[in-house]
Amino acid sequence: MAMNSYYVSGTPFSWKVWLSLEQEEFRYNHKILRVDAGDLQASRLLAVNPRGKSPAIVHDGFKLYESPAIIEYLEDDFPGSGKPLWPRNKHKRAIGRRMANEAENYLYPQVRRMVDELLLRQDGSLDNNVIAEAKETIKLNLDMFSHNLNGNFLLGDQSSVADFTLYPLTVMILRLSARCPDYGLSSIIPASITN
Ligand SMILES: N[C@@H](CCC(=O)N[C@@H](CS)C(=O)NCC(=O)O)C(=O)O
Incomplete structure (x- = not known):
């Protein structure tokens, strides 16, 4: 196929x-x-x-x-090929779906704001209030995910779509941090997430 x-x-x-x-x-x-x-x-x-x-x-x-x-x-x-995208346990699966939705609905818009402000703004007039607000909300959200971490991945020892949703956003924050070190973005990512 x-x-x-x-x-x-x-x-x-x-x-x-x-x-x-x-x-x-x-x-x-x-x-x-x-x-x-x-x-x-x-x-x-x-x-x-x-x-x-x-x-x-x-x-x-x-x-x-x-x-x-x-x-x-x-x-x-394609059930059965490779590894499943979600655990079989229905409660774990539901929690994973909840976390994927949280990452996309609460974390992503703030990361997007940060990208728009720090990388895409062409006129050089950064809005520090927007950056500070987005940074605070990103930190709160990452802290919540870090408290949910249970083993190597969000749902335990097997990766799932919850991780595949959160991981790229975390990498985007790290990239922003490398490009704009003055904003201290790497410090808001809990070590349990980057490890
Ligand atoms: N809700 C869509 C969002 C897709 C989306 O925004 N994709 C980005 C890249 S990840 C894109 O193509 N952006 C280009 C644009 O908005 O013009 C989905 O979940 O697939």
């Missing part, structure tokens, strides 16, 4: 799907898109996702976009 997986390097939703494909040991062709080359507006992507976003997949001619839908499709269609 052939799958094309469209991916923008280093971006959180694409990365989550990539890690899920790897965990399931699914065979796929990685179609790397470059934002600066205009690939998100290219007809080959718009034919798969008219919103011009990654991730998106085409599996035996079936087109799908929106990362939660793609991940559910991977779970539905």
Whole structure:
């Protein structure tokens, strides 16, 4: 079965799907898109996702976009190949889904604000209030995740979509921290998350 997986390097939703494909040991062709080359507006992507976003997949001619839908499709269609994306235990699974939603709904918007402010703003007028507010909310959220850590991964010894959602966001914060060391961002990531 052939799958094309469209991916923008280093971006959180694409990365989550990539890690899920790897965990399931699914065979796929990685179609790397470059934002600066205009690939998100290219007809080959718009034919798969008219919103011009990654991730998106085409599996035996079936087109799908929106990362939660793609991940559910991977779970539905390929049980048993590779490792499962969620634990079998229904309570653990529910908690994992809750954490993935928390990461996407509460943490991601703040990381995005930080990226917009620190990396994308072209006019040089940084808003320090926005940065301080985003930093505080990111810290609160990461502390909550760190208290939930239970073993090597959020749900114990096996990685799940909860980790695949949180990990790329953590790496984005580390990258921001390396690019803009004056803001002390690395200090707000609990050691239990980076270890
Ligand atoms: N809700 C979508 C979000 C997708 C998304 O925002 N993708 C980013 C890259 S990870 C993107 O393509 N951004 C380009 C843009 O917004 O133009 C999902 O879960 O797949």
